[in-house]
Amino acid sequence: MKKNYKIQLKNLTLRYSNDLVIDSVNWDIEVGSYNVLVGSNGSGKSTLIKALLNLIEPNEGSIKYFSNSSEITNSEHIAKNFGYIPQFSSIKKTFPITVREIIELECTAYEANCDLACSIGNLKLFHIDDLLDKNINDLSGGELQKVLIVRGLVTSPSVLILDEPTNNLDRDSKKQVLEFLKELSVEKNKTIIHITHDEHEVEEIDNFNLVRIIDKKLIFEN
Amino acid sequence: MLDILTLQFMQNAIVGGVFIGILLAVIGVFTVVRGQSLYAEGIAHSSLAGVAVGIVFFDSPLIFAFIAAALASFLITYTKESSSISFDSAIGVIYSLFFGLGIIILSYSDSFRPEISSYLFGSILLITSQKVYLSIATTAVVLGFIYTKFKSLTFMSFDVDAARIRGVSVRAYNYLLNLIAAVVIVLGVELLGAIMITSLMITGPLLAKSLAKNFSEMFYISVLYNIFVILAGIFASYHLNLPTGATIVVISSTIYLASFTFKQFRG
Ligand SMILES: Nc1ncnc2c1ncn2[C@@H]1O[C@H](COP(=O)(O)OP(=O)(O)OP(=O)(O)O)[C@@H](O)[C@H]1O
Numbered sequence: 001m002k003k004n005y006k007i008q009l010k011n012l013t014l015r016y017s018n019d020l021v022i023d024s025v026n027w028d029i030e031v032g033s034y035n036v037l038v039g040s041n042g043s044g045k046s047t048l049i050k051a052l053l054n055l056i057e058p059n060e061g062s063i064k065y066f067s068n069s070s071e072i073t074n075s076e077h078i079a080k081n082f083g084y085i086p087q088f089s090s091i092k093k094t095f096p097i098t099v100r101e102i103i104e105l106e107c108t109a110y111e112a113n114c115d116l117a118c119s120i121g122n123l124k125l126f127h128i129d130d131l132l133d134k135n136i137n138d139l140s141g142g143e144l145q146k147v148l149i150v151r152g153l154v155t156s157p158s159v160l161i162l163d164e165p166t167n168n169l170d171r172d173s174k175k176q177v178l179e180f181l182k183e184l185s186v187e188k189n190k191t192i193i194h195i196t197h198d199e200h201e202v203e204e205i206d207n208f209n210l211v212r213i214i215d216k217k218l219i220f221e222n
Numbered sequence: 223m224l225d226i227l228t229l230q231f232m233q234n235a236i237v238g239g240v241f242i243g244i245l246l247a248v249i250g251v252f253t254v255v256r257g258q259s260l261y262a263e264g265i266a267h268s269s270l271a272g273v274a275v276g277i278v279f280f281d282s283p284l285i286f287a288f289i290a291a292a293l294a295s296f297l298i299t300y301t302k303e304s305s306s307i308s309f310d311s312a313i314g315v316i317y318s319l320f321f322g323l324g325i326i327i328l329s330y331s332d333s334f335r336p337e338i339s340s341y342l343f344g345s346i347l348l349i350t351s352q353k354v355y356l357s358i359a360t361t362a363v364v365l366g367f368i369y370t371k372f373k374s375l376t377f378m379s380f381d382v383d384a385a386r387i388r389g390v391s392v393r394a395y396n397y398l399l400n401l402i403a404a405v406v407i408v409l410g411v412e413l414l415g416a417i418m419i420t421s422l423m424i425t426g427p428l429l430a431k432s433l434a435k436n437f438s439e440m441f442y443i444s445v446l447y448n449i450f451v452i453l454a455g456i457f458a459s460y461h462l463n464l465p466t467g468a469t470i471v472v473i474s475s476t477i478y479l480a481s482f483t484f485k486q487f488r489g
């Protein structure tokens with residue numbers, strides 16, 4: 001049985017040396033919720049989710065993870081249940097590596113969780129299964145973006161964090177990815193945190209929480 | 223032509239050169255994909271502090287070169303990990319410190335020592351059997367380490383954040399990989415000298431990067447490339463009576479530029 005995670009941010013403050021990026025925010029992220037995080041360039045979206053993923057330490061305040069209302073402190077537990085689709089611009093696109101290698105790397109440390117067959121299925125779904133042994137240098141931007149989405153799902157995480165996953169996608173692909181995410185949230189009860197520049201892009205999803213970052217604070221709309 | 227293979231010093235040069243070339247290629251691949259092309263230069267220069275201590279006070283430069291390189295590697299990694307400066311800046315700060323110390327220590331010695339010239343330009347033809355054994359042993363250890371930790375090392379080189387999330391101990395591997403690279407670079411200085419070491423560490427991997435279909439292939443191509451240019455350089459320099467390190471580097475850079483130009487013309 002997969003664990004369901006609730007995440008609680010309390011008075012969370014994040015800085016880069018002396019630059020304040022996130023200023024004492026609170027946020028309860030419920031199990032199975034679909035959260036859309038919007039904000040202008042440089043407002044701190046990527047920074048906030050890196051804190052959620054334990055990649056940077058809170059300067060003040062805390063991030064707590066709960067499973068069935070008991071707190072989880074083991075970082076391996078957290079890692080196993082989180083999926084991360086990084087912002088496209090942070091990927092080394094000239095690294096000589098194939099799609100297959102990238103997906104297999106995800107299974108490096110916590111192997112038990114890996115579902116390669118499911119990844120192949122997802123590649124098929126996005127019509128990119130023929131790219132499996134291609135070098136990522138030779139993929140189009142949109143193709144690589146889809147590969148990153150598939151990679152983020154290879155461990156079947158309960159919490160999925162996507163940093164601008166529809167960048168580089170054409171209209172049809174964008175629609176398909178959004179449908180897919182909606183299905184994960186509704187049918188598989190996955191918690192989704194979806195960063196985007198365009199809050200209208202998720203309007204087809206019936207039930208989502210809109211969270212804006214404005215002036216280092218979070219503003220919630222439903 | 224092959225009669226030179228019966229000469230003891232030639233055998234040493236060839237065997238030592240090939241193993242050091244393999245090491246430089248393998249470590250060079252990680253250096254290149256991690257965007258740390260200046261690292262070899264930085265460590266090679268830092269090792270002067272050790273070379274200086276070794277020749278002025280003890281008459282044994284190599285062991286102190288290893289110590290200085292290891293120390294510099296630790297300080298560079300530590301500076302990078304604990305501040306927001308770039309890796310190149312960290313190298314710049316640390317290597318000038320070590321190089322400066324080296325120069326000061328050398329000023330205590332009143333005559334010019336031949337070791338300085340081999341530090342600067344390499345001395346592959348003077349390599350001792352002991353150093354050849356050392357290179358073979360180092361190659362075994364380094365390849366063993368990389369083989370067993372290949373996935374983690376690849377993962378963190380490609381995508382640090384994702385690797386961290388999946389539980390790769392990125393910080394520990396950073397220290398370890400940089401330390402191993404430092405040891406390899408000091409051996410490389412024996413071959414090519416501090417000034418030319420970067421060539422054999424990045425040229426092969428750069429060429430391989432554009433040819434390789436997957437990550438493993440980048441290693442094979444780089445290793446074959448280094449073995450080829452080292453052997454070609456040793457034979458050519460012997461027959462034409464040229465300095466060996468410089469000949470290796472010139473052959474290597476010429477091949478790289480030629481392949482680059484060839485590709486430009488082909489479209
Ligand atoms: N590693 C870093 N060191 C120092 N400052 C950083 C670092 N990463 C980001 N910043 C700064 O922190 C602020 C927030 O950056 P962040 O990447 O979180 O923004 P973002 O909302 O994701 O922007 P975008 O929409 O462009 O992706 C920016 O001002 C940025 O310059």
Ligand SMILES: [Mg+2]
Nearest residue numbers: 045046087163
């Ligand atoms: Mg961002």
